[in-house]
Amino acid sequence: MGPFAAFHACVREMHFMVTQITHDIATLSRRRWLAATAGLVLGLATFSTAKAADDTIKVGVLHSLSGTWPSAKPR
Amino acid sequence: MAISETTLKDTVLFLIDEQNKKGGVLGKKLEAVVVDPASNWPLFAEKARELITKNKVAVVFGLLDLGVAQIRAAGVQGVEQHPVSTPCNTRGRRANATCSYTGAAPNQQAIPAVDYLMKDEKVKRWVLAGTDYVYPRTTNKILEAYLKSKGVKQEDIMINYTPFGHSDWQTIVADIKRVRLGRQEDRRGLHHHGDANVPFYKELGNQGVKGDRHSGCRILVGEEELAGIDTKPLLGHLAAWNYFESIKTTANREVHQGLAGLPKNPKRVTNDPMEAHVIGFAMWVKAVEKVKSTDADKVIDALPGIEAPNLTGASPRCFRTTTSPSRCSLAKSRATASSMWCGRPRAWWPAMHGRRSSRAPRT
DSSP states (O other): OOOHHHHHHHHHHHHHHHHHHHHHHHHHHHOOOOOOOOHHHHHHHHHHHHHHHTTEEEEEEEOOOOOOSSSSOOO | OHHHHHHHOOOOOOOOOOHHHHTTTTTEEEEEEEEEETOOOHHHHHHHHIHHHHOOOOOEEOOHHHHHHHHHHOOOTTTTGGEEOOEEEOSOOOOOTTEOOOOGGGGHHHHHHHHHHHOOOHOOOEEEEEEEEEHHHHHHHHHHHHHHHHHHHHGGGEEEEEEEEEEOOOHHHHHHHHHHHTTOOEEEEEEOGGGHHHHHHHHHHHOOHHHHHHHOOOEEEOOHHHHHOGGGGTTOOEEEEETTTTOOOOOHHHHHHEEEETOOTTTTTHHHHHHHHHHHHHHHHHHHHHHSOOOOOHHHOOOTOOBBBOOSSSSOOSSOOOOOOOEEEETTTTTEEEEEEEOOOOOOOOOOOOTTOOOOOOO
């Protein structure tokens, strides 16, 4: 291997390393971004659900909508 | 139960809708959570538990007097600390600080009706009849003691109970007619409760028992029952309750029109338990606004003493039970009854526990 070939091999290796690092950083950033986005969406959903629940007062309605008079009655 | 309670569910939904149109309560919209106990006593407890512990409702509208007893007996956690408003008649002998009974107790309905029949109809012999469960038995026990305190002899009081779903009304109506034939000079009152109103009315018509000669008076019968039968043979029979649709007030007309406008049943009639829900709902809203919170303890503490207008011009106050004036009505054609008399609530407990008793004893 001549000196040029060795130099090119070294450059390719460096380029590969830089590319790999960049890729790793990009992957990490994308993961972080996805995680952050998911967290944000989840947080907003939870917040809006809690807010919606907080904006209403639940009123229970307990009436028989089926059946006839009970066969066994309390005394 | 489903027939009458479906209209009560619709009434609460109507009231919630009307309240939301006014902006809700404390700036928040009301959200109904409807459950179906399917006329099954144990299921009442289960559904009450579901509403309170799972759905976290602020208040429960519904139940019957017995339903409250059932969920209490089942040990539903939180019920004893939760506001419950029930629109049905109560025996008035059981106090529960968390439960508002907006239906009539015997002193607000049966006793004023007896007073009316004694004084105006000159009734001397009495038939106390009812379906065999705790409310008619307790009411008749109170009425029997009250009648005796008024000088009525034991032999002039006939008491009869029939099981749920009873169908042989011929014998009972014949027995009642026999009482009349035995003492031609007397007229008599009659009270009936439970699920028996419709078949009982029909049999009265079949046997030609006319209202003008019979002086019968039913409690716990209203427009809804009359809507299901031919009312022609029943003209002249009396009924006693705290509310009748035919009473002419602006509030009554507005609520009646609102409920009749529901798409499911444009021919809907209004009745006493529906009015009781109107009262109970208004009381709860007032209590929440008074304490500026839906916290159960605060609302329960605020409820006693709160007044809310009913649909017929009075203003019942929340105590152990609400105190509504009693009304006696004459059955008319179409599913209505005309109000002909209005009486004040009367204490029943002196007749059973002595004149010195100033308040109803707990049982």
